[in-house]
Amino acid sequence: MADSSPHSELEIIRQIRGGDTEAFSSVFRRHYEPLCYFAERYLHDIQVAEGIVQDVFVRMWESRDTLGVQSSLKSYLYASVRNACLNHIKRQSFTTSLDHEEERPDDATVQPDVQLESNELAEALEKAMAGLAPRCRQIFFMAKYDGLSYKEIAEVLNISINTVKTQLQRALRSLSKSLQHFRILLLFFRCWL
Numbered sequence: 001m002a003d004s005s006p007h008s009e010l011e012i013i014r015q016i017r018g019g020d021t022e023a024f025s026s027v028f029r030r031h032y033e034p035l036c037y038f039a040e041r042y043l044h045d046i047q048v049a050e051g052i053v054q055d056v057f058v059r060m061w062e063s064r065d066t067l068g069v070q071s072s073l074k075s076y077l078y079a080s081v082r083n084a085c086l087n088h089i090k091r092q093s094f095t096t097s098l099d100h101e102e103e104r105p106d107d108a109t110v111q112p113d114v115q116l117e118s119n120e121l122a123e124a125l126e127k128a129m130a131g132l133a134p135r136c137r138q139i140f141f142m143a144k145y146d147g148l149s150y151k152e153i154a155e156v157l158n159i160s161i162n163t164v165k166t167q168l169q170r171a172l173r174s175l176s177k178s179l180q181h182f183r184i185l186l187l188f189f190r191c192w193l
Contacts, residue, residue, distance in 0.1 A: 009073050016064050024064075027073065028057055035081050038146050042085035052088060056080045075155040078148065082156055128178035132171055139164055140171040 015023035032053060039049035056077065060067065069076045129137060139157070142148045143164075148156070150164045157164075 013067060013069050013073060017067050024061060031077050034146060035077060038078060039081050039085050041141055052084045053081055056084055075152045079156045128175050131178060132174055136167045136171045139167040143168055
């Protein structure tokens, strides 16, 4: 599964449609963890996210005869997980919050001034990210944390590649403006372009 050329993807899809459990297992092993992190951003609960991703793979296997992959398998999986997350949110009728804060373990070895700077940076980054428009933030996360290409993001969200590029540029401009005093972080973000 290391080769992700269009030819090899077509072969893997053909194998899965034919009931090849090894081909299916290799797709599962390659994509399961990144898809769980992707789903967690929608659901803010890793256990629920894992369940959603598992369900997507189960449905994929159960309907393997009619597997409707139009472009890339990766795009198909991300779109399926995204849709499953949105359906779950609708069913549960709960709202998610951008103020969700992960618990961090206490580390007695961290110097107080280093911890303070780290906390300030985390708070500034969280505030800057919360200031992005929802679609802009979503595209930024898909590109920078999920590692999706512009084309894959466009396919998952059913938008043009130019819209993806524009939204990423807006996100980076907004983050640069919000985080002017954290120069190292700005250099880090600019390296992502």
